[in-house]
Amino acid sequence: MGIWQKIKSALAGFMAGRNGVDNLGYASLWTGLILSLADSFIGTGLLGLAGTALYVYALFRMLSRNCYKRAAENNAYVRWRYQFTTQMKQFWMRLKNSREYKYVNCRQCRVLIRMKRGGGMRTLRCPKCGCEFTAKS
Numbered sequence: 001m002g003i004w005q006k007i008k009s010a011l012a013g014f015m016a017g018r019n020g021v022d023n024l025g026y027a028s029l030w031t032g033l034i035l036s037l038a039d040s041f042i043g044t045g046l047l048g049l050a051g052t053a054l055y056v057y058a059l060f061r062m063l064s065r066n067c068y069k070r071a072a073e074n075n076a077y078v079r080w081r082y083q084f085t086t087q088m089k090q091f092w093m094r095l096k097n098s099r100e101y102k103y104v105n106c107r108q109c110r111v112l113i114r115m116k117r118g119g120g121m122r123t124l125r126c127p128k129c130g131c132e133f134t135a136k137s
């Protein structure tokens with residue numbers, strides 16, 4: 001067995017039962033890197049400290065043996081990221097279509113309804129709760 005094989009198997013033995021790198025770990029590392037780089041331009045030291053704290057947090061998560069808790073944190077992060085990116089995509093789509101369509105919220109359930117612009121007052125029917133209301137298009 002070569003030296004690299006020995007190192008590889010020793011590392012695998014060390015990491016057995018530990019959390020390793022997950023989405024939140026990557027996000028912590030990237031955010032830490034960005035904060036550290038930003039601090040090298042600004043030079044306050046505060047952002048660099050925050051970046052280092054994120055590195056330490058990512059390392060703690062990688063080496064943690066409490067995989068159940070780390071997985072729950074990772075799931076919460078992934079859920080939040082999905083909601084955030086979906087909201088951003090929908091926002092840009094609404095902005096892109098804002099000349100052609102108008103977006104109004106349902107009076108009862110607050111769901112967003114798209115209506116074509118032009119034509120004055122219109123009666124809308126919510127596809128979710130079925131309530132009817134009028135809105136200016």
Ligand SMILES: [Zn+2]
Pocket residue numbers: 106107108109110111126127128129130131
């Ligand atoms: Zn509704």
